[in-house]
Amino acid sequence: MKQGGSWLSQRIAEGDVFVPEEFSEEQQMIRDSVIEFCIKEIQEPIKKRGRELSAVKDLPEIIALLEKAGEYGFCGVSIAEQYGGMDLDFNTGVLFAEANAQGFSFATTIGAQTSIGSLPIVFYGNEEQKAKYLPGIASGQLKASYCLTEPGAGSDANSGKTTARLTEDGKSYMINGQKMWITNGGFADIFIVFAKIDNDKNLSAFIVEKSYPGLSTGAEEEKLGIKGSSTVQVFFNDCLVPKENLLGERGGGFKMALNILNTGRMKLAAGGIGGSKFAHTKAIEYANQRVQFREPIANFGAIKHKLGEIAVKTWMHESALYRTGKQIDIKTQELIARGQSASDAKINAVREYAIEAALLKFTCSEVMDYSIDEALQVYGGMGYAVETGIEMGYRDSRILRIYEGTNEINRMLSQAELGRRIAKTKELSLRPATKMVRDHIIKRIFLRGADDEATAVFNLKVAFLYLSGVVGRSMGKELVREQEIVMNMADMMAVAYVAESGWLRYNKLKEQQLVNQETLEVLFKVNQVYLFNALTSAQQWGKEIIYAFTENNPRQRKRMMARLNALTTRYAVNAKNLRRDIAEYSCSKGSYPF
Numbered sequence: 001m002k003q004g005g006s007w008l009s010q011r012i013a014e015g016d017v018f019v020p021e022e023f024s025e026e027q028q029m030i031r032d033s034v035i036e037f038c039i040k041e042i043q044e045p046i047k048k049r050g051r052e053l054s055a056v057k058d059l060p061e062i063i064a065l066l067e068k069a070g071e072y073g074f075c076g077v078s079i080a081e082q083y084g085g086m087d088l089d090f091n092t093g094v095l096f097a098e099a100n101a102q103g104f105s106f107a108t109t110i111g112a113q114t115s116i117g118s119l120p121i122v123f124y125g126n127e128e129q130k131a132k133y134l135p136g137i138a139s140g141q142l143k144a145s146y147c148l149t150e151p152g153a154g155s156d157a158n159s160g161k162t163t164a165r166l167t168e169d170g171k172s173y174m175i176n177g178q179k180m181w182i183t184n185g186g187f188a189d190i191f192i193v194f195a196k197i198d199n200d201k202n203l204s205a206f207i208v209e210k211s212y213p214g215l216s217t218g219a220e221e222e223k224l225g226i227k228g229s230s231t232v233q234v235f236f237n238d239c240l241v242p243k244e245n246l247l248g249e250r251g252g253g254f255k256m257a258l259n260i261l262n263t264g265r266m267k268l269a270a271g272g273i274g275g276s277k278f279a280h281t282k283a284i285e286y287a288n289q290r291v292q293f294r295e296p297i298a299n300f301g302a303i304k305h306k307l308g309e310i311a312v313k314t315w316m317h318e319s320a321l322y323r324t325g326k327q328i329d330i331k332t333q334e335l336i337a338r339g340q341s342a343s344d345a346k347i348n349a350v351r352e353y354a355i356e357a358a359l360l361k362f363t364c365s366e367v368m369d370y371s372i373d374e375a376l377q378v379y380g381g382m383g384y385a386v387e388t389g390i391e392m393g394y395r396d397s398r399i400l401r402i403y404e405g406t407n408e409i410n411r412m413l414s415q416a417e418l419g420r421r422i423a424k425t426k427e428l429s430l431r432p433a434t435k436m437v438r439d440h441i442i443k444r445i446f447l448r449g450a451d452d453e454a455t456a457v458f459n460l461k462v463a464f465l466y467l468s469g470v471v472g473r474s475m476g477k478e479l480v481r482e483q484e485i486v487m488n489m490a491d492m493m494a495v496a497y498v499a500e501s502g503w504l505r506y507n508k509l510k511e512q513q514l515v516n517q518e519t520l521e522v523l524f525k526v527n528q529v530y531l532f533n534a535l536t537s538a539q540q541w542g543k544e545i546i547y548a549f550t551e552n553n554p555r556q557r558k559r560m561m562a563r564l565n566a567l568t569t570r571y572a573v574n575a576k577n578l579r580r581d582i583a584e585y586s587c588s589k590g591s592y593p594f
């Protein structure tokens with residue numbers, strides 16, 4: 001899988017994918033030390049204090065936490081060693097982000113510091129800029145933020161009204177405008193600010209220090225969740241920024257913002273997986289000890305359904321996450337070997353996997369929401385009480401579907417990017433898939449009997465390719481106006497990617513005996529449940545697409561439905577019993593078991 005999206009038209013072998021069980025001892029140590037930090041410095045103090053951190057009340061404590069994280073080296077994970085950072089490879093950075101979820105809202109604080117707030121300098125800064133700012137950011141002494149969103153420019157980020165004008169003496173840019181929802185803004189020393197120079201079509205980026213005249217910040221926002229994360233408006237009133245602080249090329253800011261967001265999406269997805277594991281563990285602990293009707297509630301089928309389903313979604317999406325993270329590392333090395341600088345190679349490698357990053361952003365954030373919602377339900381009334389912390393997780397998780405591009409935007413982006421690569425740039429060819437899809441569908445229409453798992457995985461891919469091919473070819477650009485269809489296509493593509501990733505991971509674990517037999521048997525069931533759910537959903541999404549698309553053509557509808565059904569209806573398992581087994585295994589381990 002050398003190109004992003006190419007998995008769609010290729011058969012991938014298990015040996016070609018990375019699985020989290022392959023993380024080295026050093027990588028695991030980094031993860032464990034972050035979790036230890038989160039437990040000691042965040043979870044335990046919250047318990048002692050009896051309430052969550054609040055940016056409105058506890059800003060000095062939050063600043064001290066970030067500085068302490070800096071002492072551990074955590075603020076410099078993506079910064080080169082020569083500037084005091086750890087320069088972790090991409091997938092270790094993803095693992096780091098997963099571990100940070102144990103710090104609740106602090107995950108957003110450190111995420112802004114290590115990702116969107118500093119990567120623009122890491123990737124696009126010149127030597128002077130890197131030398132001036134990166135050591136401070138890596139140590140945690142300089143706090144960073146990223147200012148893209150404006151009151152009138154959210155999803156449509158390039159429509160921002162903030163302006164920059166070169167002063168008459170040619171020494172500075174004068175910035176005017178307003179940014180909102182700026183994470184870390186209440187205490188940041190550095191603001192990466194996107195503004196348009198004169199009447200440019202595209203944004204440019206600037207490094208703005210807090211001390212520059214004309215910069216001011218608003219009050220902390222009162223929010224639904226992540227209350228321990230600082231979020232403010234930032235105002236620029238004739239703010240003077242030295243000319244040298246233009247970051248990257250003039251007009252290159254929008255592209256920069258998009259590239260940084262690709263990285264952010266992978267990290268956010270990792271946070272979703274980390275949070276989901278946490279929710280699973282909490283739900284198991286409670287279900288094992290809460291007795292009703294004279295037995296632990298973990299014994300009840302309705303509870304087992306929840307525990308089983310959380311485990312299934314978490315493990316399957318984790319498989320897709322680290323598979324992609326490793327591909328980004330492989331691509332980076334490939335590009336360096338071809339002569340690109342390390343910074344360029346890192347940006348271009350993430351860019352290559354923009355489709356997968358978008359899919360993972362929206363799916364993993366939804367897994368997180370599902371898991372914490374069901375965990376809260378397992379807790380019953382106690383889930384609603386502040387003291388268990390579950391309600392905090394429930395409120396905190398909701399932001400994941402909104403920032404780093406809303407889930408609607410990411411769904412559309414995944415399909416637009418696929419279309420762009422196939423039709424416009426010809427970077428990706430699905431031509432080899434055309435015959436494969438046709439042959440496979442014909443074979444299936446005449447086939448009797450149930451499918452095995454490998455076939456079911458392949459069917460998901462073929463169902464997506466078939467529908468996107470038919471709809472894409474006949475609707476072309478018109479498809480942009482049919483967002484509901486695009487959303488369904490994105491969901492179909494996502495389940496195909498996740499199903500394949502989980503299945504390949506399972507097979508690699510089996511082939512290379514990376515887990516014991518008992519775990520392997522449970523993981524087979526995890527795959528079975530996911531596939532059963534995925535095919536049922538794909539059938540529903542596909543049907544919606546077909547019925548919307550063939551309103552005036554009943555014959556075409558019938559033909560398309562027959563093909564969709566041939567792909568999606570034959571795989572069937574006793575999902576109820578399988579979930580029970582997964583839940584019982586999880587409860588016997590006492591925490592997220594994989």
Ligand SMILES: Cc1cc2nc3c(=O)[nH]c(=O)nc-3n(C[C@H](O)[C@H](O)[C@H](O)COP(=O)(O)OP(=O)(O)OC[C@H]3O[C@@H](n4cnc5c(N)ncnc54)[C@H](O)[C@@H]3O)c2cc1C
Binds near residue numbers: 145149180182184
């Ligand atoms: C707590 C928090 C922290 C944040 N931190 C930062 C930060 O550090 N830096 C920063 O720059 N920004 C930050 N943001 C901003 C965040 O990235 C934006 O909120 C997000 O991009 C969505 O923009 P919006 O809120 O203006 O929503 P809108 O763009 O107004 O969207 C509203 C709704 O319309 C939908 N929508 C919009 N356009 C389309 C379309 N074309 N088709 C279909 N549906 C559409 C959206 O999906 C959404 O459901 C933060 C936001 C929050 C809440």
